[in-house]
Amino acid sequence: MCVRHRGLLGGWKSLFAFGCFAALFGHPKPAAAQYFTLDRAITSGTPDDGFMVFRPYVSKEDRFYMNGALGFSLNPLRSESVTAEPSVRRGMETPIRGQFPLYLQGGVQFLGRYSLNVALPFYPLQIPGRDPNSSGVGRGGIGDAYAGVGDLRLDARMKIWESEKQRGRIGAAALVTIPWGTESTFGGDTGASALLLANAEHDFGPFLLSGHAGVHFKAPMGIGGTNGNLLIGHELRYAIGAYLPMKGDRLRLGLEIWGSTSIENRSNQSPFFGERNTTVEWLAQGRYLLDRKKRFFLNFGGGTRLSAGYGSSDIRLLGSIGTYFLFSDFEEKAPAAPVKVIESKPEYYDPDTDGDGYPDTIDQCPNEKEDGKAPRPSDGCPAPSDRDGDGIFDVDDKCPDAAEDFDGYGDQDGCPEVDFDGDSVPDDEDDCPDEPGKPSAKEGQNGCPTLTKLSDDGTVQILTPIEFDRGKTTIKATSLPILDEVIALLKVRTEFRVGIYGHTDNLGSRENNIRLSQERAEEVRRYMVDKGIEEDRLESDGFGPDKPIDSNDTFNGRARNRRVEFVILNQQANLKEQFTE
Structure with missing residues (x-):
């Protein structure tokens, strides 16, 4: 049997040999009733594990731990x-109705890689049914x-391996049980x-996924009898767990899925994932750290x-409760170094002319006391004056005696706005308070x-499209009010930089259309400069027929493609590239 499993264990020859020895050593002596450990749970016990999953994680700090569950x-x-006979099943009671297991465990983790653990379960109470021996199952x-x-x-x-960012881990473990328990x-x-x-795991950030798999070498056991046919061996x-x-x-x-199945053929039976020899359970659980140092933990599931x-x-x-202690907690602390008191003399310190606690060598205002106020409470200078208390210092406040209203329009100038865009419509009545317009009785248009x-x-x-004389760059008089509205907007929104881009349809040669679109865009720019817009706030270019927004195969489509576009360059940084590429 040991030779048959050699390929599963790779380089872990010593552990494999130890497992073979334990399995061979475990062949039972003749007895009246050869029963076995019924509880399929093998709890981990280490502070960072779940109940059933053995994680490859090992603390970087040497520590010992204990817990009870x-x-x-x-x-x-x-x-x-225990039996495959339907008629026998119907005449039997449930052999074991309940168990109350108590798991006591403790161990050590050291060198950031190794763990040793000891566990001893107790069964303070088992609730049996009627002995199935009367039905030909078991030996009583x-x-x-x-x-x-x-x-x-x-x-x-x-822990064999850990990724550089400590998100992935691979490990191995060997568990040995010594026959100590009460078989009855x-x-x-x-x-x-x-x-x-x-075992292996990976930390995905929001959640952790971990798991293990292995071979359990066991002595042959079971429940026999005339009608009993539960055979147990290697598993x-x-x-x-997640x-x-x-x-x-x-x-x-967390949520764990765990179990076991037999891998040993006995009496010409193949119990691998067979009904009687396969355990699969799910276990939902939680862990809560009870103290400030996160050393006491409570698990429930x-x-x-x-x-x-x-x-x-x-x-x-x-349910379990446990704790751990660091080896360093028990190390003798070195005595504190003696403190040498040096006599304080004025010549030992830098001068502080204004007496505000900041030596002149670092005090930006050595002759004015620091007042501790924002925005720079530790530079050694008193805060600048802000008479109206609006948070905008007087040196930058255009209205130092009238507090800024912070209504979302022109909030950096320090002045309250009644009519931000200057269109004679008060802001509280203006449907477009940051765009100049005209009074209107239409809903949403005032x-x-x-x-x-x-x-x-x-x-x-x-x-409404901006129109030019046919084949020329001259702007028609009917389109000037459109440009005047754009100019009015830029005079209010002085932070805007605008790109002016001309486009044509595809009638005529491409070279002429590109030249015409560039000259028309430049003509619009000159008109806006003449009306008072700073030149460095405007740029122009033309793309001819290269960027249509509609089909050039229809009259209406070509009309839409002949256009001038205005793009606010500093409102969205990539818009210029979007319109020019």
Whole structure:
């Protein structure tokens, strides 16, 4: 049997040999009733693990830990787990109706890589049904005892690899059980066993995924009799869990899927994922760190079975509490270094002319006391004057005695605005308070421009096309009011820089159209400069037929393509590239 599993263990030859020895050593001696450990849970016990998943994580600080867990499993051994005969099942009671396991564990983690753990389970109470021996199942004795001890378990784990960013890990572990338990309470196996496993995990940030799998070498056991045919031997064990840290990792929620199945053929049976030899359970759980240093932890969980194999519980509940201590907590502290008191003399210190506590060498105003006020409470200077208390210093405040109203329009000048855009429509009545317009009785149009519109995408929409004399750059007089609205907007929004871009349809040669579009855009720019807009706030270019917005195959499409566009360059930095590429 040991040779058959050699390929599973790779380079871990020493651990493999140890597992083979334990499995061979565990062959039972003849006995009246050879029962076994019914509880399928192998709890981890380390502070950062879940209940069933053995993570490859090891603390970077050397520490020892301890914890105790109390559980309950409902109907862990049912009639369908011990016999394949339907008629026998119907005449049997559930052999074991409940178990209350108590797990006591402790261990050490050291060198940021290794863990050693010892665990001893107890079974303070087992609730049996009627002994199925009368139905030809087992050799009697099931339920003779109501309490007992489990097998002693010794673990050795190692973190083999960890990624550079400490998100991924791979490890291995060897677990050995020593026959210590009370077989009549299904607390112990008839011989020693060894579990060799590999584990891995990855931290995805919002959640952690971890799992392990391995081979459990066990002595042959089971429940026989005339009608009993539960055969137990070497097993494949596995567990996978997902964990969600919350509240700065003080609370962690998780879900684990775990179980085992036999991998040993006995009596011409193949129990691999067979009904009676396969355990699959899910367990939802939470962990809460109880103290400020996060050294005391409380775990709680519950789940049900997903298979009918022996040991699978209809309901499983678990709760544990534990703690850990660092090795450094017990190291003798070095005595504090003696403090040498130096006599204070004025010549030892830099002068502080204004007496504000800031030496002149770092005081930006050595002759004026620091007042501790914003925006620079520690530069050694009093804060600048702000008579109206609006947070804009008088030196920058155009209205130092009238507080800024911070209404979203012109809030940097320090003045309250009644009519920000200067169109004679008060801001509280103006539907477009940052765009000059005319009074209007239409809903939503009072104080708004009628020929242009400032869009959220950083363009000034022209609602009526700007027209030029045919084949020329001369702007028609009917289009001048459109440009005047754009000019009025720029005089109010002095922070805007605008790009003026000309376009044509595809009639005529491309070279002429590009030249014409450039000259028309430049003509618009000159008109706006003549009306008082600073030259450095404007730029112009033309693209001819290269950037149509409609089909050039129709009259209406060509009309739409002959246009002048206004783009606010400093409102959205990539718009210039968007319009010019």
